[in-house]
Amino acid sequence: MEHPAALAGPPIGWRDLDRVLVVRPDNLGDVLMAGPALRALRHAAPGARLDLLAAPAGAAAALLLPEIDAVLTCSVSWQEAGSRDVPVAADLDLVDRIGHGGYQAVVILTSFSQSPWPAGYLCRLAGVPVRVGMSKEFGGAGLTHWVPSPPDELHQVDRSLHLLERVAVPPFGGRLHARVPPGAVRAARVLLGDRGPYALILPGASCPARRYPAGRFARVAGRLASSGLRVVVAGTAKEAPVVAEAAGDVPGAVILAGELDVPALAATVAGARVVVCNNSGGAHLAAALGTPVVVLFAGTEQVGQYLPRFVPASVLTVPTGCAPCRQFTCPYALECLDLPPERVAAEAVRLAARGPVRTSAWSSVREPG
Template sequence: MRTLVARLDNDGDVLLAGPAIRAAAHAGEVVLLCGHSGAQAAALLPGVHRVVRWDCPWIANPAPEVRTPDVEGIVALLKGIRADVAVILTSFHQSPLPLALLLKLAGVPKVVARSTDYPGSLLDVRLRDDPDVPEAERALEVARAAGFELPPGDDGRLAIIPPPEPAEIGPYVVVHPGASVPARAWSPDRCAEAVTALAEARHRVLVTGGPNETDLTRHVAGADGVDLGGRTTFAELAGLLARADAVVVGNTGPAHLAAAVGTPVVSLFSPVVPARRWAPYGPHVLLGDQDAPCRGSRARECPVPGHPCLDRVTADQVVTAVADLVGVRT
């Protein structure tokens, strides 16, 4: 049995597909189709035999142009995989049907997905409902509809392969100030205040970020934190998070990476998407006004002056939340 699992979003979305992928892997070989923005996470997931990268024009942001040669190329690639079944995992606002069409053109005999729109012959198994549950559970339901179940002893939590040991020696708290969507990030000044407050509370604070976030991490770390911006790979970040007492982060990939390694999260969560679906799938404290005017807007840039849903959160609230979480692990 060879199963193609498609999750075409960012690293955090791919991590949330982990339990569904492990269920499919229990029945045979899994090929994971993901975008380049999700490939770092894909490399860490148990049960993945092969990763195929494709930036889908109706999923990626910014979206690439739709060109006939590219579409013909992905159909040929999918045909070459020779999958027995394809499981398409999408967010609640995405349609699986364009990809289902390509999979049918590639000759995949069984395609399974959740779709509120009528799929005609594009889906062989269709889940019509859209349950208001954590995204990892929602994805696992699609895998189960395809006939897959988790192996005995698998509790369905997020998981990755063992990460490398970090060079940093604990105890410490990690603050990750960046986010792939600006509306989901706490302001740099608020993050810097939190680093100072955590240091005053006798925590060693490590500030992490990607190679394009070094100015941000330098500002946030200031004189009280250790600036690690641009100095870790995604796998090394996983190792760093795994040894942390807690992680302070917005709704972005490292929040789900922390959950996957069992580390509790202080989640600075903007309500542009629902927390009940996208909050870290593990121990966490949720901070931020979940009834703010931006609620459910899916905005990438904050539509409300002053970013009040997050910037009304104080550094003292973060310190209290960290204190509540230290020692709470999965």
Template sequence: MTAGWSEARRVLCVRLDALGDILMTTPAIRALKESATGRRVTLLTSPSGAAIASLVPEIDDAMVYEAPWMKATPPRQDSRHEQAIIERLRESRFDAAAIFTVYSQNPLPAALLCHLAGIPRRLAHCRENPYQLLTDWVPETEPAAIVRHEVQRQLDLVGAVGCRTSNPGMSLRVDPAASQRVSRMLSRAGVAAGSRFVVVHPGASAPSRRYPARGFAAAARSLALDLDCRVVLTGSEGEVPLVEEIRGAMGAPSLSLAGRLLLPELVALIDLAPLLVSNNTGPAHIAAAVGTPVVDLYALTNPQHTPWRVRSRVLFHDVPCRYCYKSTCPAGHHECLTRVPPSAIVEAARELLESDAQAEPAAMPPMLASRPPPALLPMDSLRGGHA
């Protein structure tokens, strides 16, 4: 293991985005945890990240921080939050920090935060020379030279300092009490234990990642009438109108749990379900983490977030404008999703429900590659040079 990391007992993991990003980082967190006896891992994350962190066994503690360089953070007028989190990090006396980002994010604001907090070892991918902000710099080669799955990207990052795991699966604990509560909800609605039902999650935070409601309604109708599945729809409280629109248009019985589930209950529901049909959003990654097959309606905003190591079908229509990295379709047509017919969803569901064999996607996003990860650069020899 790289010098300084083998002795690190208190490690800070910085992952400031959403639930699915946290889950895709859990194999790397496991690698950090397993690489030294008695190591304690704390996650610095967003509110939604902290909500899922309590269900990840490898995470000992979580600190909530809404970073001003993250898109979802509400505007604020001063730096009191930054001063407070720096002080809290300093008081925690971390030995090392691993900063996890997608390749379109800049790690340097988080690196500066950790530097100001006095954390002696700081690891991240970075496109430009970070000089003193990172002690362990893995040069950013994505997307020009390679695009890896997000899970593999973060495993490669911690692997650069010698932290590895024999288990690359995502980590998520299903709460037994939540599972019992969900089972009772389903039973009261006439969904008996062991019966065939499909969870449909039609929402997503970004409009560019939302399959049309009319398409969900048509697919849900066929799931109910042609495949004889009970359809259970989920969503946040704010997505209740979307769910009700779909239920009203599908012309078949369904159950809505939108706005009714706490996060541990959503995890338990997906764990109990034979199948999830979802946009590419948090529940799709929950399904991958608990091993539930998933039909993933995959908007081509970016290529590296497909379901990880789970039976799945990834559905999309290839378009010249793929990998736009936008929250709203910049071309205005949204054809990477709108041209996926509901019948394709139903056929994918049928294959996953009726076969225990590994079901490969009809086509995977074409940019993903498998090449050797970039090497860690020795910072001491680079600080006097140029990027």
């Protein structure tokens, strides 16, 4: 039996709402995995303005999700993982920003290890009357509609959809989606040209414990080039040393460090024959855009919560006794990513061969019109 306070709030008239806020202050991939929930909300509240509260790392993903009308970007205190002291004024400022939005409802999306209560209480102070979230524990008046958590093992997409189903928002499928702006296609084309099929390597990740060694990525790149695929290696400006090392000495490799914003990265992912990456936003971009992907999955998380679906994918990992560890830095020797480059490259070549033959590397990108 569920707690008597669970779902004690009255039915929500979604179709009557004018302004709804969705809270997901996480990384790029987390926001992309919220896409099916956003799509379901858009259908349930077709006339509402749908805004997203996102962290800087995930805010740019909103440019790829047509359901989102505007973004409130904020590094929220309850997601601060380090020892840095966050001034109380930052929380008070966020309360004011939310209050000025005039939201009638907020939906707080979380992973199994996160709590919706801090966001719920801030939104309560901001005057948002309907506050929906999911949690294992009871937290009082922070949420008007508290949904008890499903099993931890549930995929992150299904977790968000479960939350909405419990408050009468039916799902419209669990497939990720993304819209690539036409300008991003043009920007990526300028950088890459159109010289045949390519494999895209994304060696970065949000923390060192999730990163396959760059030197091994270089060996993967060499084998992909030998198979006839052009090699593109991309990452952020901060990842420039890793990107350069991952490209190795592959002849003709295109190295893009800090040159692609998120929309242009999405265009590059959409144009690739295959993507090879860590458990990172790149994997979810590939899933959203239908590009085959090889994911080198560290033991920091449970595979079933994040694996790409509805797209040709190969998730490679080495089972270890310490997984899932949730660590940012591996205290051992990354045994969970002790994957031979030859195996990684073979999987990438196999998946690349499964995809349709494109007359242009950009033919898979549909421009609105």
